[in-house]
Amino acid sequence: MDIALLHEVVEAALKAGADSAEAVGAQRAALSVSVRQDRLEDVEREESRDLGLRVFVGKSQAVVSGSDISPGARARLVERAVAMARLAPEDIYAGLAPGDRLFAGAAPDLELYDPTELGAAQLEQAARETEAAALAVRGVSNSDGGSAAWSTGAWAMVTSDGFEGAHRASGFSLSASVIAGEGAGMERGGEGRTQRWLSDLPTAASIGAEAGQRAVARLAPRKIDSCTAPVIFENRIAVSLLGPLIGAISGPAVARGVSFLKDRLGQRLFTTDVSIMDEPLRLRGLGSSPFDDEGVATVETAIIEDGVLTTWLLNTSSARQLGLATTGHASRGLAGAPGVSPHNLTLQPGSETAEAMRRQAGSGLLVTSMFGPSLNNNTGDWSAGVSGFWFENGEIAYPVNEITVAGNLVDIYARLIPASDLEFRGSANAPSLFVDAMAIAGR
Numbered sequence: 001m002d003i004a005l006l007h008e009v010v011e012a013a014l015k016a017g018a019d020s021a022e023a024v025g026a027q028r029a030a031l032s033v034s035v036r037q038d039r040l041e042d043v044e045r046e047e048s049r050d051l052g053l054r055v056f057v058g059k060s061q062a063v064v065s066g067s068d069i070s071p072g073a074r075a076r077l078v079e080r081a082v083a084m085a086r087l088a089p090e091d092i093y094a095g096l097a098p099g100d101r102l103f104a105g106a107a108p109d110l111e112l113y114d115p116t117e118l119g120a121a122q123l124e125q126a127a128r129e130t131e132a133a134a135l136a137v138r139g140v141s142n143s144d145g146g147s148a149a150w151s152t153g154a155w156a157m158v159t160s161d162g163f164e165g166a167h168r169a170s171g172f173s174l175s176a177s178v179i180a181g182e183g184a185g186m187e188r189g190g191e192g193r194t195q196r197w198l199s200d201l202p203t204a205a206s207i208g209a210e211a212g213q214r215a216v217a218r219l220a221p222r223k224i225d226s227c228t229a230p231v232i233f234e235n236r237i238a239v240s241l242l243g244p245l246i247g248a249i250s251g252p253a254v255a256r257g258v259s260f261l262k263d264r265l266g267q268r269l270f271t272t273d274v275s276i277m278d279e280p281l282r283l284r285g286l287g288s289s290p291f292d293d294e295g296v297a298t299v300e301t302a303i304i305e306d307g308v309l310t311t312w313l314l315n316t317s318s319a320r321q322l323g324l325a326t327t328g329h330a331s332r333g334l335a336g337a338p339g340v341s342p343h344n345l346t347l348q349p350g351s352e353t354a355e356a357m358r359r360q361a362g363s364g365l366l367v368t369s370m371f372g373p374s375l376n377n378n379t380g381d382w383s384a385g386v387s388g389f390w391f392e393n394g395e396i397a398y399p400v401n402e403i404t405v406a407g408n409l410v411d412i413y414a415r416l417i418p419a420s421d422l423e424f425r426g427s428a429n430a431p432s433l434f435v436d437a438m439a440i441a442g443r
Contacts, residue, residue, distance in 0.1 A: 053065070292315075314327045
């Protein structure tokens with residue numbers, strides 16, 4: 001997106017009566033190909049160029065967006081935004097980020113952009129190879145398909161307070177989903193990975209084989225009786241336990257008082273072995289950025305340090321509500337005011353392997369998939385449907401499904417122990433997580 005065009009939009013908004021303004025541009029190109037049973041099933045090509053504008057009239061704000069960036073469309077967008085702001089209710093906390101917190105200077109090279117561009121034929125071949133590797137696993141009987149994709153995107157922002165910044169990123173992904181077994185005994189399994197650089201992506205053969213093996217491993221699941229037992233959340237899904245934590249320490253939730261952690265800042269939530277970092281400047285990170293979506297410079301943050309909650313996650317508005325400074329965690333699309341989100345969230349690994357934890361626990365539940373989580377935001381009471389494996393004498397015994405695990409997250413966090421098997425699979429990552437006892441609802 002042309003920075004000069006964004007400056008023009010901001011200037012037009014000021015001339016139209018806005019007291020301050022912020023223009024955001026996003027440009028994206030993407031190509032994805034999917035196959036099923038070695039036949040081409042779908043090809044999708046996306047090219048978009050969009051513009052967002054946030055304006056302030058006094059303490060009232062409005063946000064509009066559009067994909068038509070012609071001069072006439074831009075003029076109408078500006079006119080509509082200012083008119084909406086004049087009619088909007090006042091928000092005493094609304095406004096642009098403070099100038100002393102804005103990113104300045106040349107953006108560091110975070111290696112987010114790989115210039116490699118893949119064509120449809122290359123993606124189709126990669127999707128076919130991924131699916132073929134999954135179907136080659138003994139016990140796999142059918143396929144939901146293989147897919148491969150490439151994308152590139154650019155983001156730019158200009159404010160009337162003098163900030164301008166831009167960055168771009170690429171993405172490459174491979175995935176497969178297959179079915180094992182026959183009839184009523186069929187089970188699905190899948191695997192998928194996304195990386196900023198093509199060279200960091202695992203091979204099609206390894207991704208496909210993992211998808212097939214995971215499907216076969218789920219065959220002949222059993223139901224178990226309700227009980228209280230040790231639970232290990234596999235590293236692939238363990239980060240799901242951190243979603244409620246991030247929601248509870250987000251500035252808007254704390255400011256509204258709808259957080260089970262609203263009174264816990266500076267207190268110990270986890271054991272001293274647990275640290276959770278937000279790393280916005282990690283090289284090739286899927287959530288990396290030199291500045292947040294209000295232009296505030298991002299910095300590495302220890303959200304949980306030696307078990308202690310050290311900070312809220314704040315954008316400008318929630319920081320003002322709480323009488324604090326923004327932490328550089330503003331997150332927004334083009335059509336709405338900023339919310340709050342971490343960048344690259346990482347629960348640091350422990351010293352013991354997940355296998356060693358199983359042996360120490362003896363018997364218990366290994367959770368490998370989770371669905372339908374439920375949370376009481378005010379109390380921290382949490383439950384989720386899960387499936388996985390029952391282990392006995394430290395060894396995997398058999399697959400299990402139709403299970404619910406439940407507990408209060410304050411209690412769960414206090415007893416949570418991280419394993420050593422951290423893998424970077426997304427913008428939020430955790431090793432396998434062990435809880436010594438949880439309520440398990442079965443048959």
